[in-house]
Amino acid sequence: MLPSSDESDVQFQLYFLDCDSDSIIRLSNDKSIMNHLFRSATNKVHKFEKIYQRKESNRVTDIDQLSLSYNPTSFSSKTTTRHPSIEITKNENSKISIPIIKSESSTQSPSLIEVKTDTKVLIPKAPPLPNSFDLAIKSQSKSLKTALISPNQETLWSKSTSFLPVGRSMESTKFDPAKDDGYAITMLDCDQNSDKEIFYDPINSDSIFNFGSVEIADFMTNIQEQPTFDFDLSPASPPMKKPRKKKQNRILSNLPHIDVREWFVTDETSGRSRRPLLHEFLRQLLNNKNYSHIATYIDRSKGIFRFYQKNTAAELWQRVKGRNSDSVMTYEKLARAIRYYYSSGIIHPTPGRFTFQFGIILAFNKRSPIEIAEAIKTFNLELISVELIQHLIQYIPNDTEIDAFRHLSIDKEQLSPADRLMYEIIQIPLYMERLNTIKFKLIFADNYHLLNDQMHVINEACSFLYQSNHIKKLLEIILSIVNHLNPTIIHQVLTLDDLSKIYDLKTSKTHIPIMNIVSEICNDRHSEIFDIKENYKSILSASKIDLTLIKSEIEQMKQEFEQIELWINKFEGNIQIQKFLHDCQHKLHEIIQYYEITNDQFHKTVSYFTKEITTSTRFFSIFANLIHSLKIKHPTL
C-alpha cells in the first residue's frame, strides 16, 4: 500500500513523446507505483496521439502505432531499472521502449526518479526504491536529467547516429521536458530518412558529389562502433551536483553536439567569418536536410516554412548565436525576433501556426531596389542570386497590381523595399524575359556540372559491369547454384528478375539463403570476387540516377536556350550575355553528345546482361543489391 503523500520524498517525472509534463496526479488508491506510472504514461501517449493525428498525415513524425506494455514487476529487488514500460512502434519492427530508472542525484529533489528512453529490453539489476513515494508526476524543468541510451544492436534506430547525443556522459545528454521536443520523434525522423541519407541522392543532395558516406562497409562499421550505453549510470554519479558556472547552467537538451562554426557565415563586407544573423541561421536550418525534423519548407518556391520542433529550433538558435545569457531561448522569444523581420520585409507573416515566409532576398542584400533593378536591366549578375531571381519571378506583380502601380497615389519613395523593387522592375522593358534569361544563366553552370557528373557515374558503372571478370564470375556462380537447385529447368542466362530475387531466396530443403552459398563459394574458391569495393560505390550511385530524367532536363535546357536566343536580339546589345550564349550553345552541344554516349553505353551494358528493357535505376540497383548482400555475408568486403 502506498504511504501518505505528505511524507513523500520521491518524485516521478515522466517526460517524453513531446507531451507536456505538467500533470500532477495523486491517487491514494494506487496499488503500486508502476500502476501509477502506467496510467500516467497512457495519458501522455493518448495526448501524444491526439496531437499528431490531427496534423498533416504525411509528417515525418507520424507514428504508426503507439502501445504500452506493462511489466508488473515490483520494485522489491535491488534494481534501478524496470523492464520497458512504454513502447512506440513504427513500421512494425522499430521500437523504442522507456524503462524506468532510479537515480538519487539531484540538486532540486533529494531523490528523483529518472525516466530514460532506451531501445534495449534487457535491463540489469538495481537498488531498491525508498519506502515512500510521492506519486506526483510533474515537471521540474530545471532539474531533469535523462540520458538517451544508444542501442547496441543493429536496429533501425542505430542508423540515426548523427542525431543521437551519444550517451557517454550525463552532462552532454540533458533532457528537458519543458522543451517538449520529444526524442522519440527525433529518432523516428532519422529512422525514416536514414536510407536516403546514406546514399547519394542526385536530386536533393546539396553538394554535387557526396560519396563519402555511401560505402556500406563504413556504414556497417559505424553501427558496430556505436558506443553501447553504459548502464552503470550509478545513482552515485554526480552530474547534477557538480557546481557549474552560471553561463553553463543552461539545460541544453536533446540536440546532439553541433559544431557552431559550421553555422558561421562569411561577412560580405569584411570578408570575416562571423555568427549568422537570425535570418541567415534560418536559411541554413531550412536548407539542411538533417534538420528537417526541426523546421522545413512547406512551399520552398514561396519561401514558406514551418517549425516542427519549435523549442529545439530555439535551442539551436541559442547555441548558434552564442549570446552570453543565463536564460533559455524559447520559441516565444525566437518568434518575437522573427516578427521583427516583418517590418523590414525579410520575413512575412503567414496565417498558419509556426509558419513564416521569407521575403525577397534583397531585404538582406543591403542593396537598394534601384541598384537591383539596374543590375537586372544590364545583366549585372554580381548583385543577383539565384534565390532572388526565383523569388522575383514568383512574385512579379500581376496585371491588377501593375495597374495599381500605374495609378500610385503615394510617392514611390514611400513604398516598401520589396514593392519598390517590383515597381522598378516593371519599368524595365522585357523584364520577364530578362529575369528568365538571368535565371537560366545563373543555374546553367550548376546544371551542366550536375548532369555531366551524373552521366559520368553512369558511364563508370557501365564500364565496370561490362568489363569486370569478378562480376561475371559472380553471376556464373549464382547461375550454377540456381541450376543446381532447380535441375529441371536449366537456365542459360540469368534474367534481371532472377537476379533481383536472389538476395532473399532460400533453398527449399535447408532454407539456407542462396547468398550464403554464393558467399561461401566465393570465399573458398574465388576470393578475388570480393575485390569490387571501389566499383561498388559507382554502381550504388548510378542506381540513384535516372537517365530518362537527365534526358528531359537536357531537353528542357535546350528549349530554354532556344527561347532566350529569340529574346536576346530584343535586349540592347550586351556582350557578356552574348558571349555566355555562345558558350552555352557549345556546352549544350557537348552535353547532348555526352548523353548519347552514356545512353549507348548503358544500353550496351544492359543488353550484355539481359534482353530486358529496363531503367537505369533498376538495372544498377539490382547489381548494387547483389553486391550489398554479398557484403553482408562478408563484412570484410
Place this chain on the structure above:
DNA sequence: TACCCGGAAGCTCG
C-alpha cells in the same frame, strides 16, 4: 489554451 502580435526596454557584441 496556445499561439500571434507588436510596444517597450534591456542586453550583447562587433
Place this chain on the structure above:
DNA sequence: ACGAGCTTCCGGGT
C-alpha cells in the same frame, strides 16, 4: 561607446 540585432517581458487579440 554606440547602435544593430536581437532578447526579455508583457498586455492584448484570436
